Amino acid sequence: MNTSDFNYNLPKDLIAQHPLEDRTESKLLLLNKRTGEVEHSHFYNILDYLNKGDLLVLNDTRVIPARLFGSREGKEESIEFLLLKRVEGDIWECLCKPGKKAKIGTKVFFSDKLKAEVVEISEEGNRFIEFSYNGIFEELLDELGEMPLPPYITEKLKDKERYQTVYSKIEGSAAAPTAGLHFTKELLEKIEDKGIEIAYITLHVGLGTFRPVKVDDVKNHNMHSEFYIINNDAASKINKAKSENRRVISVGTTSVRTIETASDENGFVKESKGWTDIFIYPGYNFKCVDALITNFHLPESTLIMLVSAFASRDMVLNAYKEAVEKRYRFFSFGDAMFLY
Incomplete structure (x- = not known):
């Protein structure tokens, strides 16, 4: 199975540069994974499905x-660090550019209150930096850091909360779980009023999820690990739904990866937390997830491979082709699809 099998043509003007004023106004493509039938609607009609x-x-x-942007002692040139995940304590794994300015032992100054030292470099060139600071780290990060929008979004985001879901709670992601951006608190209330249950799990999204697949053979791609949590309440709700043959609908590929990591062969999950590097591509046997709400993903990405495993590659690429023809908006701030 080749990476090029998951390519498709996307005009650049269909890459959404900003969120819609009303989160629920997004278009919604519906794909029946058994028949391949495609329908078109809007996200505010998700209740109908x-x-x-x-x-x-x-x-x-x-x-x-x-x-974060910092500089070396006595130097003016800026060095950019993108925090990927906390390794332990005050040590974080980061992307860094320009990397040549961040050798092991390099001390970086972000402000009078926040400093760091490069303590290790991975084989892939990621930096491990150890922070030292006066005050509360999270408050300093909020003061000095910028929201890490994907590189394909070139317009400045006016409201940082629009790159958060309305139910975001546990801090730790380097990127948003974008399928959830279509929900409002009002829509979630309507969903519960209809008798639909909601369970919350946590997966801190690292950029490894979006890292380009640089190998020809899909099977040779290595995923970065990401931290997840499934608490007792979520596990109980999922297991009860499975035992009663009710649909478990994952909102986003991050939820899929979390649930499938924690599932046994019968689709039941345990309260758990840890790291997952699960890579889902066609041929994978889904154990727990019955339906999926997701956005439209980059060509040749691990995310479109996951979606192609859930339906079929031909069905998914056909749906993407139709979405392009109908000028759907793509990627993080783009429109949604529901595979059922």
Whole structure:
């Protein structure tokens, strides 16, 4: 299975540069994974396609202002660090540019209150930096850091909360779980009023999820690990739904990866937390997830491979082709699709 099998043509003007004023105004493409039938609607109509008794699983991670700019002692040139994940204590794994200015032992100054030292460099060139600071780290990060928007978004975001889901809670992500951006608190209330259950899990999204697949053979791609949490309440709701043959609907690929990591062969999950590097591509046997709400993903990405595993590659690429023809908006601030 080649990476090029998951390519498609996308005009650049269809890459959404900003969120819609009303989150629910996004278009919604519906794909029946059994028949390949495609329908078109809007996200505010999602209730029409959800049934009483369904269980929605949402990722409640919250994006941190993970982009920091600092300089070496006595130097004026800026060095950019993008925090990917906390390794332990005050040590973080980061992307860094220009990397040549951040050798092991390099001391970086972000402000009078926040400093760091490069303590290790991975084989892939990521930096491990150890912070030292006066005050509360999270408050300093909020003061000095910038929201880490994906590189394909070139317009400045006016309201940082628009790159957060309305239910974001647990800080730790370097990127938003974007399928959840279409929900409002009012829509979630209507969903619950219809008798649809909601469970919250956490997966801190690292940029490894979006890292380009640089190998020809899909099977040779290595995923970066990401931290997840499934608490007892979420595990109980998922297991009850499975035992009663009710649909478990994942909101986003991050929720899929979390649930499938924690599932046994019968689709039941345990309260758990840890690191996952699960890579889902066609041929994968889904154990727990029955339906999926997601955005439209980059060509040749691990995310479009996951979606192609859930339906079929031909069905998904056909749906993407139709979305392009109907001028859907793509990627993080773009439109949604529901695979059922």
